[in-house]
Amino acid sequence: MEFEGRDIISIRDFSLEEIRYILDSALRMEARMAEELCLLEGRILACLFFEPSTRTRLSFETAMKRLGGRVIGFSKAGVASVAKGENLTDTIKTVANYADVIVMRHPREGAARLAAEVSDVPVINAGDGSNQHPTQTLLDLYTIKKEKGRLDVTTAIVGDLKYGRTVHSLAHALAMFGAGLILVSPPGLEMPPEVLSDLRELGAEVTRSSLEEAVREAEVLYVTRIQKERFPDPEEYEKVKGAYKITPETLTKARDDLIVMHPLPRVDEISPEVDLTRHARYFQQVRNGIPVRMALLALVLGAE
Amino acid sequence: MERDIRVRKIKDGTVIDHITAGQALNVLKIIGFAEEFPKTTVTVAINVPSRKAGLKDIVKVEGRELRSEEVDKIALIAPKATINIIRDYRVVEKKKVSIPHKLEGVLKCANPNCITHFEPVKTVFMVERKDPIKLRCHYCERVMGEAEIVTQF
Numbered sequence: 195m196e197f198e199g200r201d202i203i204s205i206r207d208f209s210l211e212e213i214r215y216i217l218d219s220a221l222r223m224e225a226r227m228a229e230e231l232c233l234l235e236g237r238i239l240a241c242l243f244f245e246p247s248t249r250t251r252l253s254f255e256t257a258m259k260r261l262g263g264r265v266i267g268f269s270k271a272g273v274a275s276v277a278k279g280e281n282l283t284d285t286i287k288t289v290a291n292y293a294d295v296i297v298m299r300h301p302r303e304g305a306a307r308l309a310a311e312v313s314d315v316p317v318i319n320a321g322d323g324s325n326q327h328p329t330q331t332l333l334d335l336y337t338i339k340k341e342k343g344r345l346d347v348t349t350a351i352v353g354d355l356k357y358g359r360t361v362h363s364l365a366h367a368l369a370m371f372g373a374g375l376i377l378v379s380p381p382g383l384e385m386p387p388e389v390l391s392d393l394r395e396l397g398a399e400v401t402r403s404s405l406e407e408a409v410r411e412a413e414v415l416y417v418t419r420i421q422k423e424r425f426p427d428p429e430e431y432e433k434v435k436g437a438y439k440i441t442p443e444t445l446t447k448a449r450d451d452l453i454v455m456h457p458l459p460r461v462d463e464i465s466p467e468v469d470l471t472r473h474a475r476y477f478q479q480v481r482n483g484i485p486v487r488m489a490l491l492a493l494v495l496g497a498e
Numbered sequence: 499m500e501r502d503i504r505v506r507k508i509k510d511g512t513v514i515d516h517i518t519a520g521q522a523l524n525v526l527k528i529i530g531f532a533e534e535f536p537k538t539t540v541t542v543a544i545n546v547p548s549r550k551a552g553l554k555d556i557v558k559v560e561g562r563e564l565r566s567e568e569v570d571k572i573a574l575i576a577p578k579a580t581i582n583i584i585r586d587y588r589v590v591e592k593k594k595v596s597i598p599h600k601l602e603g604v605l606k607c608a609n610p611n612c613i614t615h616f617e618p619v620k621t622v623f624m625v626e627r628k629d630p631i632k633l634r635c636h637y638c639e640r641v642m643g644e645a646e647i648v649t650q651f
Contacts, residue, residue: 204639206639281616281617281618282613282616282617283617283618283619300613301611302611302612302613302616302638303609303611303612303613303637303638303639303640304607304612304613304614304635304636304637304638304639305613305637307613307636307637307638308613308614308617308619308637322613322638323611323638324611325638325639326639388640388641
């Protein structure tokens with residue numbers, strides 16, 4: 195399967211076979227994590243973070259360095275030429291001359307697709323506004339596959355289903371694999387109708403439910419933060435913040451093999467006591483980001 | 499007699515027939531007759547009985563032929579419309595509108611945070627469904643339906 199030179203912009207761009215291939219490749223990377231790899235020696239990754247990020251940026255930097263490559267970039271648009279008025283297109287065309295691959299996060303939806311069109315080197319989308327975050331989706335799928343051995347799992351998605359880019363791409367990918375989806379959200383933060391209609395067109399069985407029912411039925415409980423920064427109206431945020439909180443008590447009626455996932459950072463959606471239960475998987479999930487991103491970097495640079 | 503008045507021929511111009519009933523005024527907005535051609539004679543027929551569609555609208559524009567981007571826009575809201583080019587009272591060309599797979603530079607994205615509003619780039623929409631229309635922005639992936647399209651005309 196050919197990935198060299200390819201951009202990673204949206205989970206919608208990938209077929210089932212391609213997703214499986216990436217996950218298999220990540221599994222091979224994980225097996226080799228203890229080795230000192232030099233697959234990308236002499237290659238440079240540019241991390242362009244026009245919006246703040248800690249874990250995604252560090253995860254990509256770690257992945258590149260574990261493969262023997264080097265990293266350049268910025269993590270605040272304020273220090274970049276953007277602050278001087280340069281448009282995105284020019285920034286990308288310039289950076290494409292310095293680096294072999296670009297990882298970009300940008301506050302506007304569609305920025306990654308545009309960057310990919312003007313860049314001569316592969317672009318990996320690390321989040322474009324509230325649209326897509328495909329590498330998060332791939333590491334979520336990787337975690338589910340590792341934990342459950344399959345992807346057609348009944349998954350309850352809890353929290354902000356309206357603005358959360360993570361949940362839209364994850365729901366799409368899980369629907370492709372035939373998973374059942376249970377949606378749990380506070381009023382006003384429901385899954386947008388066009389996303390729902392996409393999921394149904396993919397043949398997914400989608401139901402809405404209370405948190406209690408969802409916990410009883412699900413094999414995977416995917417909890418998300420209600421993201422203050424995505425709300426156009428701060429009052430709307432105040433109304434729904436803290437709507438759901440997962441505690442060990444919430445999970446008493448769960449299946450034994452339920453796993454709880456969260457893209458992190460969490461605020462108060464999952465109490466720290468849950469970390470000690472047999473259900474918690476969010477720190478394994480975050481660790482899985484490294485082999486998945488190593489696989490993607492190696493694939494698009496033709497080294498895997 | 500009444501029927502004769504409705505179908506009275508024009509000398510030169512365009513007859514847009516088989517417009518989805520109720521969409522004639524949006525067609526007028528698309529061809530921008532009020533702003534661009536304030537002296538153009540335009541005849542509008544709304545809810546005309548039609549054997550094929552039950553009811554249809556018709557718009558006749560005298561002395562003017564349509565540009566391709568106008569035809570593309572009309573197709574979005576009236577996918578069964580036909581465009582008849584009239585020269586010297588004769589129909590010299592008759593074609594059905596068709597919705598392409600991809601629309602470039604014709605519409606704006608309804609998502610105010612879409613990158614296309616901030617960078618010098620032509621909008622691109624992929625047509626996912628033709629009737630009723632469903633478009634997806636190639637950049638931000640936001641879906642637009644007829645209601646969001648019509649507000650742009």
